Amino acid sequence: MGRSGGGGGGGGGRRKKLHLSKIYAFSCGKASFKEDHSQIGGPGFSRVVFCNEPDCAEAGVLNYSDNYVRTTKYTLATFVPKSLFEQFRRVANVYFLVAACLSFTPLTPYSGASALLPLLVVIGATMIKEGIEDWRRKQQDIEMNNRKVKVHNGDGVFDYTEWRNLTVGDVVMVEKDNFFPADLLLLSSSYDEAICYVETMNLDGETNLKVKQALDATSGLNEDSSFQDFKAVVKCEDPNASLYTFVGSMELAEQQYPLSPQQLLLRDSKLRNTEFIYGVVIFTGHDTKVIQNSRSPPSKRSRIERKMDKIVYFLFFLLVVIAFVGSIVFGIETRKDLRNGKMKRWYLRPDDTKVYYNPKQAPIAAILHFLTALILYGYLIPISLYVSMEIVKVLQSVFINQDQQMYYEETDKPAHARTSNLNEELGQVETILSDKTGTLTCNSMEFVKCSIAGVAYGQGITEVERAMARRKGSPLADKIREREEEMVELPANRKNTIKGFNFEDERVMNGKWLDEPRADVIQKFLRLLAICHTAIPEEDEESGKISYEAESPDEAAFVIAARELGFEFYKRTQTSISLHELDPLSGVRIERAYKLLSVLEFNSTRKRMSVIVRDGDGKLLLLSKGADSVMFERLAKDGRDFEEKTREHINEYADAGLRTLVLAYRELSEEEYRNFNEEFTEAKNLVSSDRDAVIEEVAEKIEKNLILLGATAVEDKLQIGVPECIDKLAQAGIKIWVLTGDKMETAINIGFACSLLRQEMKQIIINLETPEILAIEKEGDKAEIAKACKASVVKQISDGVKQLTSSGSADAYALIIDGKSLTYALQDDTKNNFLDLAVGCASVICCRSSPKQKALVTRLVKIGTGKTTLAIGDGANDVGMLQEADIGIGISGVEGMQAVMSSDIAIAQFRFLERLLLVHGHWCYRRISSMVCYFFYKNITFGLTLFLFEAYASFSGQAAYNDWFTSFYNVFFTSLPALALGVFDQDVSARFCLKFPLLYQEGVQNVLFSWRRILSWMFNGLYSSIMIFFFCITASQTQSFRKSGQVVDMEILGATLYTCVVWVVNCQMALSISYFTVIQHIFIWGSILVWYLFLMLYGAMTPKISTTAYKVFIEACATAPSYWLITVFVTISTLIPYFMYSAIQMRFFPMYHGMIQWIRYEGHSDDPEFCNVVRQRSIRPTTVGFTARANARSNRIKERQRQRT
Secondary structure, eight states: OOGGGSTTSOTTOOOBOOGGGGTOOOGGGOOOTTSSGGGTTSTTOOEEEEETOTTSHHHHTTOOOOSOOOOOSOOTTTHHHHHHHHHTTSHHHHHHHHHHHHTTSTTOSSOHHHHHHHHHHHHHHHHHHHHHHHHHHHHHHHHHHTOEEEEEOSTTOEEEEEGGGOOTTOEEEEETTOBOSSEEEEEEESBTTOEEEEEOHHHHOOOSOEEEEOOGGGTTOOSGGGGSSOOEEEEEOOSOSOTTOOOEEEEETTEEEEEOGGGEEOTTOEEESOSEEEEEEEEOGGGSHHHHTSOOOOOOOOHHHHHHHHHHHHHHHHHHHHHHHHHHHHHHHHHHSEETTEESSGGGOTTSOOGGGOGGGHHHHHHHHHHHHHHHGGGGSOTHHHHHHHHHHHHHHHHHHHOGGGOBTTTTBOOEESOSTTGGGGGSEEEEEEOOTTTTEEEEEEEEEEEETTEEEOOOOOHHHHHHHTSTTOTHHHHHHHHHHHHHHSOTTTSOOOTTBOOOOTTTGGGGGGGSTTHHHHHHHHHHHHHSSOOEEEEOTTTOOEEEEOSSHHHHHHHHHHHHTTEEEEEEOSSEEEEEEEOTTTOSEEEEEEEEEEEEOOOTTTOEEEEEEEOTTSOEEEEEEEOHHHHGGGBOGGGOTTHHHHHHHHHHHHHTTOEEEEEEEEEEOHHHHHHHHHHHHHHHTOOSTTHHHHHHHHHHHHSOSBEEEEEEEEEEEEOTTHHHHHHHHHHTTOEEEEEOSSOHHHHHHHHHHTTSSOTTSEEEEEOSOSHHHHHHHHHTOHHHHHHHHHHHHHHHHHHHHHHHHHSOTTOOEEEEEEHHHHHHHTSTTTHHHHHHHHHTSSEEEEESOOHHHHHHHHHHHHHHHOSEEEEEEOSGGGHHHHHHSSEEEEEOOSSOSHHHHTOSEEESSTTHHHHIIIIIIHHHHHHHHHHHHHHHHHHHHHHHHHHHHHHHTTTOOOOSSOHHHHHHIIIIISHHHHHHHHHHOOSSOHHHHHHOGGGGHHHHTTGGGSHHHHHHHHHHHHHHHHHHHHHHHHHHHSSOOSTTOOOOOHHHHHHHHHHHHHHHHHHHHHHHOSSOOHHHHHHHHHHHHHHHHHHHHHHHSOHHHHGGGTTIIIIIITTOHHHHHHHHHHHHHHHHHHHHHHHHHHHHSOOHHHHHHHHHHTTOTTOHHHHHHHHTTOSSOOOSSHHHHHHHHHHHHHHHHHHHO
16 A cells, blocks of 8 residues: 555655754764774674565574563463462462361361362462453553554555564654654655654653654655665664664665664654654564663562561461470370370370370370471461452552542543552652653643843743642732632633743733833843744644744743744744744834844753844844853843842742743844854864864853843643642652653753752752863763763762751752763762762752663662652653552553553552552551451461460360361451451541641551551450450359250360450451441451351251361350350450550550541641641651742741841
């Protein structure tokens, strides 16, 4: 099928001219064999690609991987062995497997079936759950791998095929706004110059478009039919993880052409503003660079689960100890059983017995008894705990998925827990590591405010201001409420709907700036916005509207603002810029052209951009915009009229989270420009390594003596609710790190916007932009460069640590480090010092971070701090970070699904993280912690009654209970209330979880699953078992149980003991629950009822089946009043101490949730004084977020007032 059949690239349509070629010469697209290409064919550079001949014999023997990408944990072949391995990583399961095997020997006190069945149920249920979760990942893999792309099938015909079918060497055609299906070598595009625009946000977080250009030799391949006879051989580097390098060569028509990264299109990046491209597949599937940066999904286990293993080890140790003690006692008693023909324990028939009770072989009997005891006391270890946790976690995940407060209607995306293994970890997060672009921001900039001639214009409301205004008592609240009411009252046609423009001010809108006192300055200000940029105008042929393609979103916002305020940039040529201007004299729009003479580009060192133009009157103008840190120092003495006011406004804008630039200009004389132009042209034509430095020196000379016009304020549009979310998380004691691929300036600005940074916060900046390092880099000695860079980073880190230690605790610090410095900071001998510095700072921002660096930083924080880390991101460049963190959160935005597919939980917006952690995280942590403690409690209570009965029966190996009583204890009679606790219990409501973020610190400090709490529950179990056993024995031993005067036998005693255990552990559950639901009532009291029904029905079966339980309830227990009296008395007396302890703790030593419960019960939940008392219990002062910013501002005002008085 020819191109006429595929939307984007119309048949023989005329190819587009590239407007940008008039500004930029794409010299970077032309590689040279002088650079690294000598390595081709050597180790690491052995890949050979036969273009357009993927099925040729030579390609067949190379056996490259296919294009199928798998993110699942298991395959059909590995599911059973890997899943079983996962199950038997749990030490309890190993123990129960051994016990089940021993249960088929004569050593066992129970039947083999009753011991094996619970293990099979537990393992089977967990494997099914794992299989279902992995199947969901498989479905997402299938969706991605089945995307369609056009591939050349021979004879110049292109047909659609699935991504998974692509092979190395295939020629594909990718159309506008589609993702690249593999790593492609660009051959040609819809533009004459064979360039294309690529969005790499999924890879490096950058929102601005990158320009790629094909080789001149292949640029003519612009029709489907062109590929009928196309043949070429590419030799290049082997698959690797480096996103920014590529070395290779192409042999075409017996000519060799060098290849560079400029020709490489990476999988998961997107084609933009280009109708179509042709490319040849170089790397497929798991060989692609983006997948090389990712890892296979790791097996993650929560901290509670890992701690459970230690508890099981402890219980197993306890089991071995009591089995060992019992066996020694049994051996001693067995030796005494037969002396001088007299039998001590005659009922064991020591005179006629096997080895198990033979007094002559007492040591062997003791050893065999030890093995029996290991099985008998096995109920100390809760076999159903793991499967109960799995069930609870799945149900908790359902609640997370169904939470309407985390549903994003705009994209129809609910929250999605892709794995339920880590629910409780959500309540213990100490550090969040977040991507920036697409995670915190919406990838859009809006022109909001400006300061011109010392006058502030613009009444737009930023997200940060809106968040601050929601705080009670904020002075901004009334102002913003009024402003929002005004906006609601505006007619529909007045409301701003222009992307990139959120500016409202009647003084300058609709040409009214002409009436302002300094209209001349406003004119120059707007003219500068319309001229000083590198944007490209595009006119819609149908509507005639002008849109702009800019290198960055903020530059687009500037030209849009100029257009809306009367200075429309509509045309650019190689030497001119044309505007539609509002003429101050006539008040009408006129066309005016400016001759473009020079462009001094922006970079991170200069922090400014300038253009030199000649206006219609022949004046030479230097127009400049840049950061205030570099612009104010370049102002002329007579150009500072508005400096003080402008600085004030810039500080206000920064406090509102806006990105600011200062605008200034000056007129040049002809001679001055001529001298500059000669030096500038000479510098541009240099071929030495210091070319850029010379250009900067020349620019430095002319960018001085400027006249200040004003400043712009652009909002890097945050996602809705980000400042509030960060503020709540900060109040919860969670630290937030930002890891981004963006420039340092961009990252710092967004730090201010979302209140991670604020004006008075001291910044520790680590970078390698010092003159010394730059001088060494010019020399080109790689070893010297690395040595100097390492030394510089080490010094900067040590200086930062000294700065931290020497300052007071009240000072808040922010650490900002770039990717180049991070390379050295993460080395083994440096990383611990770097971590110490970072942990001591309130905020940490890592800029220009590669995907691998993000993962390494995450690993460093996770291992170095030993605390729970959460990573959140939306792009393929975040995959390594998400997998390395304890919890990976994927943002299911509009850009790709790579992050979501590698995450543990997917949400649609960053703000949902607040509810996910503070509500669901806290609930899940509390529920799981309480459930696990309760499980150990009830099993110790039950298991130790077995031990005490054993001791009472001189350790004869006799079980106190019927086989099926013990097997069903954890299945029917006590597990359902524990499940209800794990799913439904709430210490406080969702509203109070959000109102008191401090509550989250219970999880961060792990107060609900500390060893102290675990051991206290175990002690409660020990106490309960002793009370139950001795009360039952004492009450039954000498009392007649039946009308005939008979005392209890072993079967009746076992049933009575068991009844008391079931009542006590279920009533203990009722006392432990904070939030009763109907389901919990049904499960608690229903479990007790089920025990009676089971005892009655099981006892009614034939003695062959019911054995010792035959009619024990109907004939013995139910008819005896003492049975019921013992049950009531034992239950109450056993639970009174716990009830008293809970009451005293709640009243006099409340935990966080106890304090909040008191406030709620007493009706003080809205009393600020009571609420502040609770908040003062925080373990960590809040140093980031708009609350901290507002408090800091309030403190500054108070300090000024104090100084004045």
